[in-house]
Amino acid sequence: MTEAPLSRVEIEAHLDRCLETEFTFHQVGPVARALCRLTREDQAFVLDWIKRIATTHITLAFHFAKRAPDMLNRLDRRAIEAWAVRLCDTYDRAGMYAALAVAERTGDFVRTRRHHAAGALFEDVAPVLGNFVRGLSGRALKLDQGESIHTDGERLFLPAILAEMAEAADNFKLAKACIAFLWAQTRFGTLRVDLRAACAGYAQPERALNQLLGLETLRLSARIEHELPGLGREMARLRAASGNTLPPGWAGIEARMIAADSTIETSLALLDEACALSDFPPWCYAGELRPEAVAACRAARLDTEKARLRIKLAELAAEHAQKRHADPGTEDTPERGFTVEPRDEAGQLDFEVTLDGMPIAPPPDVKQLLASVWLDFGDIPPEYLVPAGDGEYDASRYREQPEDPDAVWQGAYHEKGALLYPEWDMGRQHYRKNWCVMREKPVPPVFDDFPRATLEKHGGLIRHLRKAFEAMRDENRLLKRQEHGDDVDIDALVEALADARDGREMSQRLFLRQHRAERNIAVIFMVDMSGSTRGWINDAEREALLLLCEALERLGDRYAIYGFSGITRKRCELFRVKTFEEAYNDVVRARISGIQPQEYTRMGFAIRHLTKLLGDIEARTKVLVTLSDGRPDDYFDAYRGAYGIEDTRMALLEAKRQGVRPFCITLDKEARDYLPHMYGAARYIILDDVRQLPLKVADIYRHITS
């Protein structure tokens, strides 16, 4: 039985609460009138989303409320949900003004007025099509969400929803066709020329650009059909379904464009002729050309890639010179430098590289660079093949690595080189994408008396711990009386033979087997470095870590130690104390010594990042142990309170889904209120006394890993 719809008054009361009309003076009357005509289910759906968006921003929620009833007539709920999430994402990324612009342009979002269109949502298709486009040859391209279908040569943009077709499956195919067409632009030379300059001489440059896109549509569609026949058939079907045909008068041009040897130059040569013809209406998958985006991206890429390639070639040359030096048998060949010959390996862009006339196998990253350069020029310019001289480039500037984390804060604010992590917004019941700006920083080692003093102070305890941890080592054991084994168990055999003489049944278990259970554990300790740990807690944490390291060295488990702290989502920091690869040595001890209280306790990003690190490690058991003194918290931020707890809980759930076992050791006496909710029962322990920390941590470790 369906419930009766809410009345206008009821809805108004609800909106008053959500939108705080007492202070914001939003006019909810018309919205309520529109909403009361909906079914109860639709009402509940819209009101729920208004409430969720209002936790992000009330004005945004109000704009959503104004448009939602009308949109329900045109789109299904899934699509509206995508639209709502997009509003919030845009707000997160670019602020209120941009978000309101998205709200204003609902028409763009629902270009077709089909009822309940089964659109392809970007977030649904992106994981599949991202892999799809990586599988195709050429430059490694990224998928991104944008206002329209276009590419800048490195990223391929799709709108949040594609709903041109009636069926969901067809909309997915359309998205795939769009991606393939954009890929073809990078792969077959469309973006190699300055498109803006090519169209500049015409009376109507925008129209010329459109006609050029038309020419390229014909050429690239033919190329795709040749290279990927299956996809070619799909694209032809989509064209037919969308009613895309050749405009009158274009037949002659088409014949020349689909010839196998046509290039972008052919299109440019025919552009005059095309401009004299009727307009070429864009085909369903063609999207648009954005010459400015392409040019900006290319300009940034050319220099970096030139430097990177030349540095790599210098490395390769040095490597080979060394080899030749070591092998006196080979004659000294005259220096002829590098040559590169492109070749087509079953549709794959591949390169034959020779050094001084000898073929060499370039590593994958060099191949990738060569492919990218080739796509920009159509060949490899000779100056790109000159290995970089000594001191010509500062190699570190061109390496793909995060910038100096501290330099970022000295100049103007930017997010370059940082990792972005999502955060769970409990009000929105959705992730805030790319919300936390995270950087890894080293802890400056402090070579002081602390490690020695600690080891002295806890000498007895350390001896005890080492013994206890040694006992945990699963030594090789000889198992007796096994059915199969390496050796005969003489005791068992004698017994069995005696049994047989006696007329009793003879046992089958006559062998000895060497049992070897390997401990295959990787564990990360995530240490609270927030300001509140100042004083005793910090001392106790550092002591606990030292004792733990001493004990763990006996056990041979792989472990890493990271500290976490931060201030606001823009400055989330993880401090490397010890990575998995590092051995426990004086420097690590000095870093433990150097752990200093920093700022606040934002936890979600740290859990997500460390889970990722654990994901890269091959181990049967993966454990993430948090040492903390309080609840998640941040500076004047929503993170304080339920929001932070819910985000941390979500991050822990994500970790569990990826096979990581989280555990929390805390000093917060009120932790019983929130820890069971975050970690689950029996996945945490509360210590009443700071002084217990060093004693207990190793003990607890034993518990959770055995």
Place this chain on the structure above:
Amino acid sequence: MDAHSLIPEEHYIRKEPYYEAVGNEIAIFEAAYANKLPILLKGPTGCGKTRFMEHMAWRLKRPLITVSCHDDLTASDLVGRYLVKGGETTWVDGPLTRAVRVGGICYLDEIVEARKDTMVVIHPLADDRRTLPMEKLGQLLEASDDFCLAISYNPGYQSVLKDLKQSTRQRFVALEFDYPVAALERKIVANESGVEPALADKLVRFAQMTRNLKGSGLDEGASTRLLVHAGKLITGGIDPVIACQSAIAQAVTDDADMLAAMRELSSSVF
């Protein structure tokens, strides 16, 4: 036809196993064999290492004894052990011992998977001593001139725990294998599976695409072996896209998004 059991050390390969040489690996193997040097084959799975060994066994007219190593394989599994039979203990040779006795080729596949103690028995066989210590018998078995030791390993699965030690790898002549170049791979796929050259070309194209995905979601791209499997399914009347999905995509990944992406790639090629 009934299945019949073979005794490995008495089994000679009579019919030439199909093998396309990629470089000079046959000449190097023959030279190493003539000089009694052990051989290490490196390369990704399914690129033809085992087939190469069969081919060489046929060429050199020696029996081939293959042991697929696993993490429970011990030295006794290779050398031999005492078993109890009717109240008596009897010694039973392991595959390595058998190969040493008859002068066959012993091929230890994926050697890094085996337990560390297996290396101890391999080392004296792999240098100029060419002896197999049989501790439990108190004997030292000297290999005949015909005996040859070959091991394989896949550097792609490198991890700290499972890497070949320098003391082991520096005893062997190393041969590196990789997927053959496109033209050769087409020939191999067409020859082995019986598909038309045009279809073999498309299979190779698809394989290249999956190899592009290595490192971004896939641990390993499609091997030549998988292409042959897909080709055989296609010859058997299966639709190419479905054949690629079952024989290749499902074999290399379980990830749903990756499977979907691979289906889109294969449906684009065919």
